[in-house]
Amino acid sequence: MLVAGTVLRTTLQTAPSIQRPNAGFNMSKFKLGVASKNELQGVHPDLVAVVKRAIELTVQDFAVHDGIRTLAEQKKLVAAGASQTLDSRHITGHAVDLVPYINGKLRWEWDPIYMIADAVRKAAQELNVPVRWGGAWDVDFTASTDSPEDLVANYVARRRSAGLRAFIDGPHFELPKATYP
Numbered sequence: 001m002l003v004a005g006t007v008l009r010t011t012l013q014t015a016p017s018i019q020r021p022n023a024g025f026n027m028s029k030f031k032l033g034v035a036s037k038n039e040l041q042g043v044h045p046d047l048v049a050v051v052k053r054a055i056e057l058t059v060q061d062f063a064v065h066d067g068i069r070t071l072a073e074q075k076k077l078v079a080a081g082a083s084q085t086l087d088s089r090h091i092t093g094h095a096v097d098l099v100p101y102i103n104g105k106l107r108w109e110w111d112p113i114y115m116i117a118d119a120v121r122k123a124a125q126e127l128n129v130p131v132r133w134g135g136a137w138d139v140d141f142t143a144s145t146d147s148p149e150d151l152v153a154n155y156v157a158r159r160r161s162a163g164l165r166a167f168i169d170g171p172h173f174e175l176p177k178a179t180y181p
């Protein structure tokens with residue numbers, strides 16, 4: 001969960017070019033840990049499949065920080081300003097938060113978040129699963145072709161030009177309600 005104030009600053013920076021994994025190879029460097037696997041329990045199998053493929057493709061290690069959430073947990077997050085809705089896709093098992101794991105710590109930083117988003121999109125395309133990303137809520141992320149950093153910058157610009165606040169949540173991926181009610 002990222003609070004808009006902290007992220008608007010960083011979205012304007014130019015991210016370094018993202019290293020792409022070699023197509024055709026399965027040089028899996030990373031594995032989901034026990035805590036990550038536990039977080040995936042109860043999550044929709046299509047999203048679990050995307051996460052499992054993404055950890056094989058990613059150049060940036062990540063942990064599943066949040067899968068299923070109870071309504072009580074969600075209420076706490078809303079009270080803390082870390083989420084805006086009680087109607088969260090986490091409660092129904094349709095969302096995961098994938099947070100960069102760097103030197104043994106979870107890091108909410110955009111450059112590694114973009115690398116993870118890149119791997120998630122690649123996995124979603126391979127598995128033909130529509131995914132909605134918290135970095136650009138109004139975009140069909142699986143079908144998109146712009147870099148994740150451009151998607152975020154354009155989303156923020158769209159919201160601003162509409163006079164709206166941009167709540168962006170880079171680690172958040174969900175199955176869209178239209179296809180997964």
Ligand SMILES: [Zn+2]
Pocket residue numbers: 001066090095096097169171172173
């Ligand atoms: Zn989330």
